[in-house]
Amino acid sequence: MSAAWLEEVEGLTLKGKIGVPYTWWVGEVGSRFLNGLKEEGKILGNRCPRCKKVYVPPRKNCGRCFVDNGEWVELGKTGVVMAHTVVHFEYPLQPAMPPFAYALIRLDGADVELFHMIKKDLERLRNGVRVEAVFAERRTGHILDIDSFRIVRE
């Protein structure tokens, strides 16, 4: 069968969307972290027994020492913005409506940054500013149980 007619037709594309629901087990360490947010309103990290680095979100292992992290640590709800970027354009699957900022936040007591959002007072946002976690009214065991961080002092 000849497909000669194809040579006379301009190829077109159609845009569509596929939604793929999925379930992902967050593991023992992730479960304790998310339950801490949901049930207790606490931000938990864990400490490497060798280098003493405190991770948040907590990690099963220390990536530097290759040993299991052990001791659980309750971190402060405040910290410092180490880096940020302000989002001005809406894009599918964003966790908030622009404008908002993604920020790497070094919580008090942690040795690594937590990736989260700042939604208000963006004109005051800069690296080095102190921020505080704002918990969601309804918590479900998700990183967005922390709704965002707010600037508390410049």
Ligand SMILES: [Zn+2]
């Ligand atoms: Zn370590």
